[in-house]
Amino acid sequence: xxxxxxxxxxxxxxxxxxxxxxxxxxxxxxxxxxxxxxxxxxxxxxxxxxxxxxxxxxxxxxxxxxxxxxxxxxxxxxxxxxxxxxxxxxxxxxxxxxxxxxxxxxxxxxxxxxxxxxxxxxxxxxxxxxxxxxxxxxxxxxxxxxxxxxxxxxxxxxxxxxxxxxxxxxxxxxxxxxxxxxxxxxxxxxxxxxxxxxxxxxxxxxxxxxxxxxxxxxxxxxxxxxxxxxxxxxxxxxxxxxxxxxxxxxxxxxxxxxxxxxxxxxxxxxxxxxxxxxxxxxxxxxxxxxxxxxxxxxxxxxxxxxxxxxxxxxxxxxxxxxxxxxxxxxxxxxxxxxxxxxxxxxxxxxxxxxxxxxxxxxxxxxxxxxxxxxxxxxxxxxxxxxxxxxxxxxxxxxxxxxxxxxxxxxxxxxxxxxxxxxxxxxxxxxxxxxxxxxxxxxxxxxxxxxx
Numbered sequence: 001x002x003x004x005x006x007x008x009x010x011x012x013x014x015x016x017x018x019x020x021x022x023x024x025x026x027x028x029x030x031x032x033x034x035x036x037x038x039x040x041x042x043x044x045x046x047x048x049x050x051x052x053x054x055x056x057x058x059x060x061x062x063x064x065x066x067x068x069x070x071x072x073x074x075x076x077x078x079x080x081x082x083x084x085x086x087x088x089x090x091x092x093x094x095x096x097x098x099x100x101x102x103x104x105x106x107x108x109x110x111x112x113x114x115x116x117x118x119x120x121x122x123x124x125x126x127x128x129x130x131x132x133x134x135x136x137x138x139x140x141x142x143x144x145x146x147x148x149x150x151x152x153x154x155x156x157x158x159x160x161x162x163x164x165x166x167x168x169x170x171x172x173x174x175x176x177x178x179x180x181x182x183x184x185x186x187x188x189x190x191x192x193x194x195x196x197x198x199x200x201x202x203x204x205x206x207x208x209x210x211x212x213x214x215x216x217x218x219x220x221x222x223x224x225x226x227x228x229x230x231x232x233x234x235x236x237x238x239x240x241x242x243x244x245x246x247x248x249x250x251x252x253x254x255x256x257x258x259x260x261x262x263x264x265x266x267x268x269x270x271x272x273x274x275x276x277x278x279x280x281x282x283x284x285x286x287x288x289x290x291x292x293x294x295x296x297x298x299x300x301x302x303x304x305x306x307x308x309x310x311x312x313x314x315x316x317x318x319x320x321x322x323x324x325x326x327x328x329x330x331x332x333x334x335x336x337x338x339x340x341x342x343x344x345x346x347x348x349x350x351x352x353x354x355x356x357x358x359x360x361x362x363x364x365x366x367x368x369x370x371x372x373x374x375x376x377x378x379x380x381x382x383x384x385x386x387x388x389x390x391x392x393x394x395x396x397x398x399x400x401x402x403x404x405x406x407x408x409x410x411x412x413x414x415x416x417x418x419x420x421x422x423x424x425x426x427x428x429x430x431x432x433x434x435x436x437x438x439x440x441x442x443x444x445x446x447x448x449x450x451x
Contacts, residue, residue: 019038020036021036021039022035026097033053039082041082041084043078043081043082044262047064060107061102061104061106064083065103066096071094072204072205072210073205073220074203075203076103077098078251079265080261089224091229102368103367105244105369110263115244117137121150122137122148141253141256151171153169154166155213155235155236155237156235157236164212164214170185170190175196176192176196176250177191194221197254198225200224201250201251202220204218204219204220204234218236219236219243219247220232221250241394345423350446350447351375352448353378355377357389357398368391372390372391372441374444375447379401388414388438390438399438401427402414402416404420414438415437428442
């Protein structure tokens, strides 16, 4: 899911210190919602407000992004960053937006660091007693006495030219360097490239097309000040694994323990830095709310987890009743069975009707290249069949789901009929618990949610 917020137009004369600001939040289909925010509102506060207003399940994956459309750049806004501060750095001539969507890779490196820090790209140093390798990679990033060095070849865009040059880069606490002599780390051969404290790390959304990069795995360091676009320093990795390592390491070096505290905060159920969500309010159209009509008095269901649980139970009950009504009166033909199956999966949040392979890959990439992120879509090459698009090992794989007939009934299979499912919902539910022929179980579904 993706939402956009554009800078709101302020009156010609405003006080020096505004107590609140109004921003307008846009969804992908162009609908909008206006939010009134205190000046000290963090990205986490905005996420919590939108989660509450839209009754989403708070699973710690909702993320704010800063998107610079003209430059084809995007970055994660860390949970502790102030939204108004981010907007204050925007250039008026640029198309700058705030995005809100699911991003499963937001803190995944805390859960599975081995997927983000390959041994070949890291070396460990101790500032006190020479060299010593730590058993815990993340602790070395967060420690004040030890520090890991990240190193590999990267392509860098040459200033004033459209060409890219391959150099050996080294990341240290003091900044980012490249070697002028092969892979040498001798101080005499290390050329300073960029300071991390004064720059933000962005993804290049169209590295090849927009910037002529040699690969699609581009990122850049842009000064966190107005007019910083002129001083951008663009880099390009050779693969997704290398890019993820560099971007994650820069995030950790830049914000250190603050990111770890952000990660722990929802688990500890803190009070969102003392904020009350009542300090922020939606000033657009009224939101739909979940209601419980089972008792003597109706009530609003405030807990989004409870609302989701009830919705799922009602959905399963509807499914059983629907199947029971059909079986009680008539045995469904293959055609009737097929229509029933379609009616079931069309309403599922993981199903995306008639999207292309490229669109599926883009959606999964936007929501994070984490093992188990998936969606199901119509097959464009094989009529009446479907495709399961799944992320594994930071790559997106596509598996054909074929319809087959057996005894006059229609089934679906991923393994040429060895395992058959009556509908796509059953197939997905099975693989959420069992890997089967897939490289991993289905964990996080991609969905687009609008207001």
